[in-house]
Amino acid sequence: MATINKNYDKLAAGYLFPEIAKRTNAFLQKNPGTEVMRLGIGNTTEPLTHTIIRGLQIGVEKLASVDTYSGYGDEQGDKRLRKALADRYEKMGVKLEPEEIFVSDGAKPDSANIQSIFSEDSVVAVQDPAYPVYVDSNVIAGRTKSFVNGKYEGLVYMPCTADKGFFPDLPSERVDLIYLCSPNNPTGAVATKEQLKMFIDYARLTQAVIIFDAAYSAYISDPTLPKSIFEVEGAKECAIEINSFSKDAGFTGVRLGWTVVPKTILTAGEDASKLNSLWNRRQTTMFNGASNIVQEGGLASLTEGGRRECQSLVSYYMENARTIKEGLEKLGLKVYGGTNAPYIWMKTPNGTKSWEFFDKLLNEAHVVCTPGSGFGPSGEGYVRFSAFGHRENVEKAVKSMQDNLRL
Amino acid sequence: MATINKNYDKLAAGYLFPEIAKRTNAFLQKNPGTEVMRLGIGNTTEPLTHTIIRGLQIGVEKLASVDTYSGYGDEQGDKRLRKALADRYEKMGVKLEPEEIFVSDGAKPDSANIQSIFSEDSVVAVQDPAYPVYVDSNVIAGRTKSFVNGKYEGLVYMPCTADKGFFPDLPSERVDLIYLCSPNNPTGAVATKEQLKMFIDYARLTQAVIIFDAAYSAYISDPTLPKSIFEVEGAKECAIEINSFSKDAGFTGVRLGWTVVPKTILTAGEDASKLNSLWNRRQTTMFNGASNIVQEGGLASLTEGGRRECQSLVSYYMENARTIKEGLEKLGLKVYGGTNAPYIWMKTPNGTKSWEFFDKLLNEAHVVCTPGSGFGPSGEGYVRFSAFGHRENVEKAVKSMQDNLRL
Numbered sequence: 047m048a049t050i051n052k053n054y055d056k057l058a059a060g061y062l063f064p065e066i067a068k069r070t071n072a073f074l075q076k077n078p079g080t081e082v083m084r085l086g087i088g089n090t091t092e093p094l095t096h097t098i099i100r101g102l103q104i105g106v107e108k109l110a111s112v113d114t115y116s117g118y119g120d121e122q123g124d125k126r127l128r129k130a131l132a133d134r135y136e137k138m139g140v141k142l143e144p145e146e147i148f149v150s151d152g153a154k155p156d157s158a159n160i161q162s163i164f165s166e167d168s169v170v171a172v173q174d175p176a177y178p179v180y181v182d183s184n185v186i187a188g189r190t191k192s193f194v195n196g197k198y199e200g201l202v203y204m205p206c207t208a209d210k211g212f213f214p215d216l217p218s219e220r221v222d223l224i225y226l227c228s229p230n231n232p233t234g235a236v237a238t239k240e241q242l243k244m245f246i247d248y249a250r251l252t253q254a255v256i257i258f259d260a261a262y263s264a265y266i267s268d269p270t271l272p273k274s275i276f277e278v279e280g281a282k283e284c285a286i287e288i289n290s291f292s293k294d295a296g297f298t299g300v301r302l303g304w305t306v307v308p309k310t311i312l313t314a315g316e317d318a319s320k321l322n323s324l325w326n327r328r329q330t331t332m333f334n335g336a337s338n339i340v341q342e343g344g345l346a347s348l349t350e351g352g353r354r355e356c357q358s359l360v361s362y363y364m365e366n367a368r369t370i371k372e373g374l375e376k377l378g379l380k381v382y383g384g385t386n387a388p389y390i391w392m393k394t395p396n397g398t399k400s401w402e403f404f405d406k407l408l409n410e411a412h413v414v415c416t417p418g419s420g421f422g423p424s425g426e427g428y429v430r431f432s433a434f435g436h437r438e439n440v441e442k443a444v445k446s447m448q449d450n451l452r453l
Numbered sequence: 454m455a456t457i458n459k460n461y462d463k464l465a466a467g468y469l470f471p472e473i474a475k476r477t478n479a480f481l482q483k484n485p486g487t488e489v490m491r492l493g494i495g496n497t498t499e500p501l502t503h504t505i506i507r508g509l510q511i512g513v514e515k516l517a518s519v520d521t522y523s524g525y526g527d528e529q530g531d532k533r534l535r536k537a538l539a540d541r542y543e544k545m546g547v548k549l550e551p552e553e554i555f556v557s558d559g560a561k562p563d564s565a566n567i568q569s570i571f572s573e574d575s576v577v578a579v580q581d582p583a584y585p586v587y588v589d590s591n592v593i594a595g596r597t598k599s600f601v602n603g604k605y606e607g608l609v610y611m612p613c614t615a616d617k618g619f620f621p622d623l624p625s626e627r628v629d630l631i632y633l634c635s636p637n638n639p640t641g642a643v644a645t646k647e648q649l650k651m652f653i654d655y656a657r658l659t660q661a662v663i664i665f666d667a668a669y670s671a672y673i674s675d676p677t678l679p680k681s682i683f684e685v686e687g688a689k690e691c692a693i694e695i696n697s698f699s700k701d702a703g704f705t706g707v708r709l710g711w712t713v714v715p716k717t718i719l720t721a722g723e724d725a726s727k728l729n730s731l732w733n734r735r736q737t738t739m740f741n742g743a744s745n746i747v748q749e750g751g752l753a754s755l756t757e758g759g760r761r762e763c764q765s766l767v768s769y770y771m772e773n774a775r776t777i778k779e780g781l782e783k784l785g786l787k788v789y790g791g792t793n794a795p796y797i798w799m800k801t802p803n804g805t806k807s808w809e810f811f812d813k814l815l816n817e818a819h820v821v822c823t824p825g826s827g828f829g830p831s832g833e834g835y836v837r838f839s840a841f842g843h844r845e846n847v848e849k850a851v852k853s854m855q856d857n858l859r860l
Binding site for chain 2: 094188
């Protein structure tokens with residue numbers, strides 16, 4: 047008599063993006079022929095660069111010949127790619143062994159699955175607002191109770207508010223797992239070394255583990271800001287870092303990411319130093335490696351030429367960010383982020399609710415944004431704009447907001 | 454204070470294939486220069502075919518141009534691919550909606566993750582011997598107790614023995630989830646429609662769910678044997694089917710598979726018909742779709758030309774299977790499978806233990822096989838040979854066994 051995992055019933059009904067799609071489609075049905083401009087989703091739009099395309103082509107060509115064909119690879123990733131990633135960290139002054147780096151099919155699955163190596167009764171803390179996957183994966187795993195007033199009982203929300211630069215205070219109760227994301231999705235805030243140090247010291251003191259999502263680290267141009275949590279002393283004793291090829295190499299649909307689980311992390315109890323071997327066991331049992339073709343593309347993106355090209359892709363999107371940020375500021379709106387991050391976090395005017403502003407923006411300016419409340423209760427009263435898009439569309443959207451939005 | 458998921462401690466120590474690699478390396482160190490011939494692992498060796506290579510190249514080319522670039526796709530897979538798979542089922546007389554088919558990065562992750570949509574107290578039944586992922590994923594999820602005498606307490610083992618054609622009897626106790634694999638890994642046995650009907654009737658009567666692994670279905674040439682469980686009446690009310698592009702298109706390293714979760718499955722309780730939407734929620738939350746490049750390759754493999762080429766790949770490996778089977782039979786050994794499956798299941802002579810025969814075969818004939826005991830207690834006294842390999846290596850291995858094995 048099969049029964050379902052009841053934790054799924056606890057998930058708050060609508061996932062954010064389907065609801066956005068639904069409202070956008072309803073608008074288009076009422077207003078046929080209207081051009082809707084999308085600044086909502088963090089999805090790359092620009093083609094892959096020359097070096098990466100060549101890498102992917104080589105990946106395909108290798109499979110066409112009996113001498114270079116390869117079947118199952120290591121679940122942990124191609125050794126050359128793990129080494130190239132370790133070298134990349136080394137340039138940041140971070141020493142990691144390739145065996146501490148696990149290549150995957152992206153940051154989303156890793157963000158969702160990492161919780162599974164921890165005990166079911168772990169108390170989880172998330173930034174509020176946060177990327178919904180941290181929350182939902184822990185709901186499904188049974189670490190929360192009911193969803194009441196926009197919050198899951200049993201989950202610790204760490205409010206990220208404007209007055210504190212959208213970085214949270216340390217949790218006031220005991221927590222076991224702490225999710226941090228910098229550059230932040232959705233607020234665009236970037237943690238300083240000092241801010242991370244505060245959490246690292248806390249984690250080491252309380253034997254908590256930090257799960258650090260650095261998927262947007264390529265968007266940091268300020269050299270004083272850390273691109274990896276491992277740039278901060280003590281992190282290798284308490285932090286796991288998740289990263290991606292999606293947003294700098296343009297691999298959102300190509301699928302490639304990685305997770306660093308240092309061998310030196312210490313958890314509580316007699317199994318204190320097992321996290322690296324546990325994630326290894328998880329990946330070898332439940333995963334079968336990222337695509338060999340895709341890994342060749344990833345390798346190409348880490349060559350000198352590849353890095354340079356990725357940097358120009360990042361610059362392209364950051365020019366979009368500047369356009370949106372300045373456009374909104376000219377309208378007298380209060381905006382955050384968008385300088386070392388591809389997201390612009392905007393305070394809605396006159397205390398408008400997030401979804402109310404979403405509807406207003408869609409109806410008046412035909413522009414789609416993402417309601418901040420979809421990322422957690424502290425996101426209420428904000429909306430997120432994404433810098434991913436074609437330049438001409440971004441410029442058109444900004445102009446339409448300036449011309450048509452009635453503030 | 455982070456603590457680990459203690460279920461990992463229950464996992465029986467060595468995974469099968471690392472132990473094989475260890476013993477093989479030890480042999481090579483003692484006998485430098487010896488050529489070892491591997492018939493152990495089910496890993497494809499022949500290059501991808503022309504049509505598929507072209508499909509993959511198109512996938513890469515699309516990403517090089519702004520007009521055809523795509524970012525995030527549907528987590529459930531490219532609509533064209535879901536439709537092509539539905540069409541493929543239709544040719545077998547099976548009607549499925551594309552929305553019942555979920556494209557993934559392979560059968561292994563789906564086999565491992567599918568258990569997560571069921572309640573934690575589900576009683577799980579597996580064929581014995583079985584592909585280790587079914588067992589290990591349920592151990593990690595906490596559905597078993599200790600590992601005692603080669604068995605996990607709390608797991609229901611369904612012995613598959615020679616006298617019953619390696620297909621199990623119905624379980625004698627209540628079970629909730631039943632894993633079946635046909636063509637079977639490791640025994641090479643293929644279930645008949647009548648055998649599957651018996652399990653389908655049982656599942657419907659007891660509201661159990663069958664998880665049917667059809668990853669080797671392309672190897673069935675006998676038209677009376679079912680390639681999909683959905684060819685058997687009633688299966689759409691009780692069965693999930695997992696399949697793969699690995700073994701017919703050669704995608705072991707390329708990574709592509711799919712899982713069918715019919716909307717018509719009925720489980721117990723008030724959530725009776727939710728499995729399809731639950732798996733959809735699981736995939737949209739924890740997964741981000743298979744690679745867009747790889748999906749283009751999958752689509753190409755489903756064209757008429759692609760199917761024909763895959764069929765010739767399958768024929769190539771099946772000729773290997775015939776060579777191994779006949780070679781072992783000439784030695785007077787008792788073998789099973791290898792006619793509608795790429796695996797040959799051999800009874801070790803004179804009651805030799807599986808690992809003992811493994812060592813003997815390696816030392817005397819320099820051939821690597823897979824010890825049957827690694828797949829479960831009923832695998833003791835058997836070894837598995839795999840038909841995946843280059844023809845010349847397979848022939849050389851068979852000759853070496855005939856010349857050097859002392860029986």
